[in-house]
Amino acid sequence: MSRTIKVLLAEDQSMVREALAALLGLEPDIDVVAQVARGDEVLAAVRGHDVDVALLDIEMPGATGIEAAAELHREFPELKLVILTTFGRPGYLRSAMEAGADAFLVKDAPAAQLAEAIRRVLTGERVIDPALAAAALAEGANPLTDREREVLRAAADGSTNADLATTLHLSHGTVRNYLSTAIQKLAARNRAEAVTIAREKGWL
Amino acid sequence: MSRTIKVLLAEDQSMVREALAALLGLEPDIDVVAQVARGDEVLAAVRGHDVDVALLDIEMPGATGIEAAAELHREFPELKLVILTTFGRPGYLRSAMEAGADAFLVKDAPAAQLAEAIRRVLTGERVIDPALAAAALAEGANPLTDREREVLRAAADGSTNADLATTLHLSHGTVRNYLSTAIQKLAARNRAEAVTIAREKGWL
DNA sequence: ACTCCCGGATGACAGATGTCATGTGCGGGT
DNA sequence: ACCCGCACATGACATCTGTCATCCGGGAGT
Numbered sequence: 052m053s054r055t056i057k058v059l060l061a062e063d064q065s066m067v068r069e070a071l072a073a074l075l076g077l078e079p080d081i082d083v084v085a086q087v088a089r090g091d092e093v094l095a096a097v098r099g100h101d102v103d104v105a106l107l108d109i110e111m112p113g114a115t116g117i118e119a120a121a122e123l124h125r126e127f128p129e130l131k132l133v134i135l136t137t138f139g140r141p142g143y144l145r146s147a148m149e150a151g152a153d154a155f156l157v158k159d160a161p162a163a164q165l166a167e168a169i170r171r172v173l174t175g176e177r178v179i180d181p182a183l184a185a186a187a188l189a190e191g192a193n194p195l196t197d198r199e200r201e202v203l204r205a206a207a208d209g210s211t212n213a214d215l216a217t218t219l220h221l222s223h224g225t226v227r228n229y230l231s232t233a234i235q236k237l238a239a240r241n242r243a244e245a246v247t248i249a250r251e252k253g254w255l
Numbered sequence: 256m257s258r259t260i261k262v263l264l265a266e267d268q269s270m271v272r273e274a275l276a277a278l279l280g281l282e283p284d285i286d287v288v289a290q291v292a293r294g295d296e297v298l299a300a301v302r303g304h305d306v307d308v309a310l311l312d313i314e315m316p317g318a319t320g321i322e323a324a325a326e327l328h329r330e331f332p333e334l335k336l337v338i339l340t341t342f343g344r345p346g347y348l349r350s351a352m353e354a355g356a357d358a359f360l361v362k363d364a365p366a367a368q369l370a371e372a373i374r375r376v377l378t379g380e381r382v383i384d385p386a387l388a389a390a391a392l393a394e395g396a397n398p399l400t401d402r403e404r405e406v407l408r409a410a411a412d413g414s415t416n417a418d419l420a421t422t423l424h425l426s427h428g429t430v431r432n433y434l435s436t437a438i439q440k441l442a443a444r445n446r447a448e449a450v451t452i453a454r455e456k457g458w459l
Numbered sequence: 460a461c462t463c464c465c466g467g468a469t470g471a472c473a474g475a476t477g478t479c480a481t482g483t484g485c486g487g488g489t
Numbered sequence: 490a491c492c493c494g495c496a497c498a499t500g501a502c503a504t505c506t507g508t509c510a511t512c513c514g515g516g517a518g519t
Contacts, residue, residue, distance in 0.1 A: 064341065069366030070274035077277060137268065162273030198496060209448025212476070225497050231477055241477080241505085243447050244413025402466065416506070429467055435507055445475085445506075 055082045056169060059096055061116060062108040062135070063088050071106075071165070078166045090114030094122050102130065104169050109136040109143060117143070117150050124151030131172040135165075141187035142253025144179070154178035193254045194236045202229040204255050207246045259286045260373060263300055265320060266312040266339070267292050275310075275369070282370045294318030298326050306334065308373050313340040313347060321347070321354050328355030335376040339369075345391035346457025348383070358382035397458045398440045406433040408459050411450045 062068040072083045085100045091113030107116030134147045139157040153172040168178040215226045239245035249255045266272035276287045289304045295317030311320030324336045338351045343361040357376040372382040419430045443449035453459045
């Protein structure tokens with residue numbers, strides 16, 4: 052007979068986190084042994100708790116679930132990693148997989164899939180929504196260079212070129228050049244549209 | 256002795272919705288009698304189910320939880336309305352109250368507050384985070400006129416002035432005038448910053 | 460009657476933004 | 490050695506955006 056599955060839950064919204072814990076608590080073979088609310092608390096929690104599966108939300112303060120997954124994968128290669136996210140953005144799936152994730156679930160999937168996924172990753176399976184996988188493959192990788200992405204991300208809140216130049220320690224013209232190439236790569240007509248497109252693809 | 260409290264749960268993300276149902280299921284005096292995933296399904300569900308409290312997420316397809324609350328308040332004035340949202344935006348709180356809500360909870364509050372709030376609204380109490388209430392009062396009401404808000408919302412995805420003019424059936428110059436006044440009312444330096452500010456205040 | 464405010468519009472102007480050509484230097488492949 | 494992509498820069502140009510003054514008509518207060 053097999054032991055119960057020990058799960059770490061990382062999710063910043065208390066109500067959602069505790070609700071998920073309640074949900075998993077209904078499963079007789081699953082035990083939530085630790086909960087954290089920040090991405091940068093995940094590593095310490097796993098070090099201190101003997102965990103089989105880490106359930107990680109992407110959008111968290113401190114560090115994203117994907118960054119946490121990458122760290123965990125380096126330090127605990129046998130630990131199974133399940134990414135749980137609100138947004139089924141193809142770019143997220145891609146980077147989650149590169150970080151060593153074993154499963155990728157969106158929060159609008161039926162709740163039953165959560166326990167199901169936890170059990171399946173422990174058998175060595177990978178759990179990914181096929182439609183999302185297809186979308187991720189179809190659209191290809193992020194075409195932006197590191198710098199272009201940084202500049203676009205910094206421009207996302209409405210900063211002017213002059214602002215960006217000072218905060219990023221770049222020349223006025225260089226900022227415009229990066230934004231211009233980003234706009235063209237994303238087939239947008241201005242920086243705002245470029246931000247929208249990059250966001251929805253998970254490239255920001 | 257009092258009967259169990261009958262709750263309707265409206266939340267679009269299945270996993271969160273069913274997790275919240277599991278959480279409330281642990282309370283002996285609370286019974287989740289109906290669940291819906293869209294704002295425009297709320298009214299029909301209440302008509303068909305004899306509900307004491309409606310628990311409404313704001314961000315939903317079909318209609319927002321606030322719109323649903325306003326409808327419910329008109330048709331069932333005795334029904335208690337609890338708004339549950341990811342974003343504690345002061346503007347949301349204000350419109351929720353105007354729609355007749357009895358409680359306003361943010362998802363990063365502790366889970367225990369949920370059942371607590373449900374019980375308290377039934378005694379006639381209003382449940383609102385004091386800090387959020389203060390913020391809502393401090394910043395005052397939405398300064399934008401209907402038209403300014405519409406134009407700003409339409410501009411949020413990166414549309415150009417020419418686009419906005421055609422989709423909103425306005426002159427090129429009028430679009431710019433509305434955006435200009437909106438930018439000044441929000442103390443922004445351009446439309447993108449105005450969108451950011453309006454979003455974070457819940458004014459969009 | 461008078462005054463606001465709102466929706467809608469025009470024209471002029473200045474500054475911000477996007478594009479393009481072109482240049483440098485660095486590092487990685489072949 | 491050569492080429493390429495990337496980071497970073499400059500200058501010129503055209504267009505887009507934001508501001509301002511000014512106008513009209515309608516409704517709501519006073």
